[in-house]
Amino acid sequence: MSDTQTRSPAVAGPGRLLVVALVAFMVKAHATIVGDTAASMTDTPGG
16 A cells, blocks of 8 residues: 555645645745734734
8 A cells, every 4th residue: 555655646746746835825824824913912012
């Protein structure tokens, strides 16, 4: 089973690129949201 997964070009090629791009996009968006929330929280003393 492991041989089929490691030798599969679909998983190692476009599939992996898509997953990496999706994860990177989610991380970037999450970091942006957290940064904006932290900035707004520090700017307004009342919360």
